[in-house]
Amino acid sequence: MKKSGRITALAVIVFLALGFFAIQGLAPSTVAAKEPAKIAFIYVGPIGDLGWSWEHDRGRKMLEEKFGDKIKTTYIESVPEGPDAARVIRQYAMQGYKAVFATSFGYMDPMVEVARDFPKVYFEHCSGYKTAPNMSTYFGRMYQPRYLSGIVAGKMTKTNIIGYAAAFPIPEVIRGINAFTLGAQSVNPKVQVRVVWTNTWFDPVKEREAAVALLDAGADIIAQHQDTTEPQKAAQERGLMSIGYDSDMRGFVGDSVLVSPIWNWGAYYVDTVNAMLQGTWKTHQYWGGLKEGIVQLSAFSPKVPKDVQNMVMAKQKEILSGSWDVFHGPIVDQKGKQMVPAGGKMSDKDMLNMSFFVKGVVGKAGQ
Amino acid sequence: MIELLTSLLAITLRSGTSLIYATIGEIYTERSGVLNLGIEGMMLMSAVTSFAVVYHTGSLLLAILTAMAVGGLLASVHAFLSITMRANQVVSGLSITLFGAGMASFLGQRLGPETNSGYLVGLVGAKFEPLNIPVLSRIPVVGALFNQDILTYIVYLVLPLAWYYLYKTRNGLNLRAVGENPQTADAMGINVGKVRYIYTIIGGMLVGIGGAHLSLSYAPGWTENITGGRGWIVIALVIFSMWNPARAIWGALLFGGINAVQFRLQASGTNIPASYLNMLPYLATVVVLVMLTWWEALSKRVGAPSSLAKSYMREDK
Numbered sequence: 001m002k003k004s005g006r007i008t009a010l011a012v013i014v015f016l017a018l019g020f021f022a023i024q025g026l027a028p029s030t031v032a033a034k035e036p037a038k039i040a041f042i043y044v045g046p047i048g049d050l051g052w053s054w055e056h057d058r059g060r061k062m063l064e065e066k067f068g069d070k071i072k073t074t075y076i077e078s079v080p081e082g083p084d085a086a087r088v089i090r091q092y093a094m095q096g097y098k099a100v101f102a103t104s105f106g107y108m109d110p111m112v113e114v115a116r117d118f119p120k121v122y123f124e125h126c127s128g129y130k131t132a133p134n135m136s137t138y139f140g141r142m143y144q145p146r147y148l149s150g151i152v153a154g155k156m157t158k159t160n161i162i163g164y165a166a167a168f169p170i171p172e173v174i175r176g177i178n179a180f181t182l183g184a185q186s187v188n189p190k191v192q193v194r195v196v197w198t199n200t201w202f203d204p205v206k207e208r209e210a211a212v213a214l215l216d217a218g219a220d221i222i223a224q225h226q227d228t229t230e231p232q233k234a235a236q237e238r239g240l241m242s243i244g245y246d247s248d249m250r251g252f253v254g255d256s257v258l259v260s261p262i263w264n265w266g267a268y269y270v271d272t273v274n275a276m277l278q279g280t281w282k283t284h285q286y287w288g289g290l291k292e293g294i295v296q297l298s299a300f301s302p303k304v305p306k307d308v309q310n311m312v313m314a315k316q317k318e319i320l321s322g323s324w325d326v327f328h329g330p331i332v333d334q335k336g337k338q339m340v341p342a343g344g345k346m347s348d349k350d351m352l353n354m355s356f357f358v359k360g361v362v363g364k365a366g367q
Numbered sequence: 368m369i370e371l372l373t374s375l376l377a378i379t380l381r382s383g384t385s386l387i388y389a390t391i392g393e394i395y396t397e398r399s400g401v402l403n404l405g406i407e408g409m410m411l412m413s414a415v416t417s418f419a420v421v422y423h424t425g426s427l428l429l430a431i432l433t434a435m436a437v438g439g440l441l442a443s444v445h446a447f448l449s450i451t452m453r454a455n456q457v458v459s460g461l462s463i464t465l466f467g468a469g470m471a472s473f474l475g476q477r478l479g480p481e482t483n484s485g486y487l488v489g490l491v492g493a494k495f496e497p498l499n500i501p502v503l504s505r506i507p508v509v510g511a512l513f514n515q516d517i518l519t520y521i522v523y524l525v526l527p528l529a530w531y532y533l534y535k536t537r538n539g540l541n542l543r544a545v546g547e548n549p550q551t552a553d554a555m556g557i558n559v560g561k562v563r564y565i566y567t568i569i570g571g572m573l574v575g576i577g578g579a580h581l582s583l584s585y586a587p588g589w590t591e592n593i594t595g596g597r598g599w600i601v602i603a604l605v606i607f608s609m610w611n612p613a614r615a616i617w618g619a620l621l622f623g624g625i626n627a628v629q630f631r632l633q634a635s636g637t638n639i640p641a642s643y644l645n646m647l648p649y650l651a652t653v654v655v656l657v658m659l660t661w662w663e664a665l666s667k668r669v670g671a672p673s674s675l676a677k678s679y680m681r682e683d684k
Contacts, residue, residue: 048487049488077472202591202592204595205382205594205597214634229590230586233588364637364638364639
């Protein structure tokens with residue numbers, strides 16, 4: 001008995017040692033104290049997801065390209081939201097990083113907590129709403145390119161059923177579904193957008209199953225708000241088409257991905273880091289759109305007819321000019337209740353708290 | 368309706384295949400008295416290595432063999448720690464899961480071609496295609512059984528064989544004896560350590576096939592965290608099957624089936640909130656587990672192997 005106790009203790013030590021090495025491996029390498037400005041990125045998933053974290057990392061690389069040896073960036077992948085995040089953010093702050101970018105909603109409270117203790121470090125949090133004198137938030141109006149991709153889907157569906165594999169019933173996702181549906185409905189009032197929630201951001205197998213269920217329900221185009229390319233692949237395997245998200249998924253899946261609303265974080269990262277280096281950085285709540293370039297519509301697949309492409313580009317011009325935006329009235333909810341009157345427009349606050357589905361969506365917006 | 372049932376059964380089987388392989392593997396391991404919690408890590412490692420092999424060589428057979436080798440290798444590490452070193456099996460298994468998950472992600476960024484800067488994500492390789500069995504595959508509903516890939520057909524054979532071997536052969540009896548009462552088995556002249564090693568490694572190989580089925584057939588290609596926690600589901604399914612390989616199919620089908628049904632319910636525009644539907648597969652697993660345990664206790668039938676997760680040494684009392 002005594003011996004097995006000792007061996008258990010040994011196993012625990014080995015285990016802890018493994019964990020220690022793992023953390024060592026993940027921790028940023030300690031660099032010489034003198035310049036360049038060190039900037040850290042914290043990702044919620046692996047950069048190999050080809051989606052959300054991949055795009056943030058593309059933004060990070062853009063920074064390196066732009067500022068060269070004036071900055072030095074590092075990143076850490078798959079950091080769980082919650083207390084672990086606070087530890088990671090604090091570690092960077094203590095190691096003399098000039099700025100820390102936390103790229104998921106759940107990092108908000110941990111970051112607020114750490115920001116209080118390190119007034120000289122710039123903190124940037126993606127997709128949240130809390131700020132501090134040294135902490136800003138940033139996000140993009142993804143609903144704009146989503147509306148444009150909806151036009152493509154609405155024009156190209158033959159069954160008039162579009163499937164939408166969605167992550168969580170939160171305002172960000174609901175806003176995207178609504179914008180997409182409004183786009184599809186604007187060119188095809190008969191179109192239905194069927195929503196399936198997976199309650200995961202990143203579960204390749206589950207997301208594929210959700211897409212297959214939608215295809216079985218008669219959908220001939222699959223759109224999605226997840227962080228993998230599986231729904232796109234599922235549609236392609238049936239010889240059907242899809243709309244990508246996050247990154248230009250056509251490159252990973254093929255021409256069956258008609259178009260993708262994509263992130264272009266670099267556009268924002270370059271501006272904000274520039275402000276940091278110049279010393280002109282002030283706390284802010286950034287919510288840029290197509291105009292600022294933080295969100296974009298990818299290039300079209302050759303399968304999209306020229307006239308549809310032109311139609312989309314015309315609409316994009318309208319958004320870019322600022323004369324019109326997606327959530328301008330009239331907007332009617334699923335039950336036919338008027339949410340925004342004709343001529344009216346939805347405030348940013350209402351958009352950020354959106355919890356209803358517009359007409360044309362089949363499915364439940366949470367509760 | 369018939370069409371819907373057929374498609375439901377088809378997807379349930381496809382998603383269940385990897386679970387069934389891994390569940391049978393773990394049942395064999397646990398029957399020998401070794402608890403291996405490293406399944407998640409082993410499945411991920413087999414998934415990434417088998418996809419890398421198929422991408423570079425195009426040979427599915429080689430890929431499956433690789434997956435079995437990788438699964439077996441990781442299992443032998445666990446066997447060494449828990450049988451020879453007599454370490455705590457929970458700790459050893461967990462460290463294999465942690466190691467496997469990290470290593471798989473690392474390999475996924477190194478084993479790819481130069482042209483993709485070493486990444487395996489986003490690549491397309493050979494995969495197991497469904498093979499239609501003529502005539503049989505046209506039968507309504509049941510036809511879904513005969514429109515699967517080869518790994519699923521093999522599972523139809525493995526299931527009864529695994530059951531027969533465990534309950535009807537001398538080796539199976541020895542295996543069960545080692546898991547129930549290693550002292551007695553030892554007294555009977557069975558080499559407890561050897562038996563445990565063998566079935567832990569065989570179990571690991573089967574888990575490896577389960578992992579490979581994900582990256583070679585079900586969700587072809589490598590995506591990080593492709594298992595999405597299925598390795599943990601397997602642990603529940605083992606209990607669910609009451610350590611009987613023949614019952615592994617029900618657990619896997621129930622879990623996969625309810626998942627498929629709940630997505631279809633959502634796609635049909637039901638009024639039930641999605642969060643409840645998403646809970647269903649897990650809820651059903653828990654409910655059935657509770658019911659089974661209760662029933663087994665009532666009928667005084669033995670559930671878990673009595674010396675599961677206990678290391679054995681002759682001098683111990």
